[in-house]
Amino acid sequence: MGELPNSRPGGAVSSTEREEDAALARRAGSGEAEAFGVLYDRYVAAVYRYVFYRVRNEAEAEDVTSEVFMRALRAIPRYEPRQAFLAWLYRIARNAVIDRSRRQAARQQVSFEDALAHPNADRVVNPDAGLLAGSDASVVRRAMQQLTPLQQEILVLRYVEGFDTKTISKLVGKRDGTIRGIEFRALGALRALIPSREHL
């Protein structure tokens, strides 16, 4: 699958922004609170969106977003600039989402293998057909919560943030081809889950 036809411009973090982020993070790590504030202003919306589709509702999205930035504040003295700041935040967010999901006894997260075991799993079709088109976002969100955390992450970065797979590979720390494979399987699993569970 190639680049998204409607990829949002400016989705990727430029090298200049990355250098600025690293400088701000260094200043924040050495005690300059306002530098952290600038980083917060820059990325709070991205973190919120990253979380939004992976939790049940917007109140949880706000809770997790708060937790992510509180964790980031405490951890920033140890931030390693060789990793993009946004990727570092996403990593914290990923852990926060996982931690929350484990605390929620009522919530059951099935693995990709479980998703494939679904009776309708053989409906996997070409993801280029536009699985998300015409689907209610809340329905998609509920279905996404049954994917693995990595599948969720990649779909959000791809279909909410509009990153291309090359950028996602840098953010997630996996090879481009691996990202494409995970995306393909995630879309397939979603396709199996949405019509059967939501009767679309």
Add this chain to the structure above:
Amino acid sequence: MSDMLPRPEPRDAFKRALRAQLMAQAPGVLARRETVWSRLQGSWLRPAVAFAAVALLVAGGAGKAAADSLPGDIAFGLKTAAEQVQLALALDDTSRLRLLSDEADHRLAELSRAITTRPAAAPTATDEYAAAVARFTAAVDALRGRPDTSADKKTTAEDVVDAAHAKHEAVLDALEKTAPAEAQKGLERAKQEADKLHVSDRPARTPERSDRPEPTRSPQPTRTAPPARTAEPTRASEQPRGGEPIRTATPRPSPSRP
């Protein structure tokens, strides 16, 4: 609707309140960390420790050699001995955890160097890395499991290990892309060890991880969703893209202010 999902934006009130909370807490959180060395300021122990450290290195005559050594080298023992001295001098559990985290960082750096410059040393370096991670995680688990450990200490311990996990994962992922094929197996093992640093992946020795107070909830400008909201998730697709997508029939109380 295109094949993209709507891009929900956080509420302005939420963003402002969270920013205010972060800025209020930042001075305390970002305050210069107290080190063992700074704790010894003014103490008779400080010159004694300095003397002992210098004597150790000079007597060995291998300060730089020790610093540059890799696991398996003779001088490596000197380096780890110095680390043991530091650990023995740790004044509290938190300092000890940070030292163990630093030790794991050092072993990771050595592993990285071994893989790129001296592959023959990589297996030993991997063993040393695994041992350092095990010591670190054992200390974290022990601290979390002790009934007299305060919630603040538990939170600090989890922050230290979370930060280490993120860092190690990033370093190993980067290394994986450049390491020669023969090193990939060892790297895979190192990554498995690094995964053990994710505090949530290991059951705490405490009865329930969820028993710990959520460190960021109380001071945050957000609150648990009321049941009605939980039962009726917002339909994001009903919201205009780029606008404020989060609106429900339930009036949303203003976030608490710092």
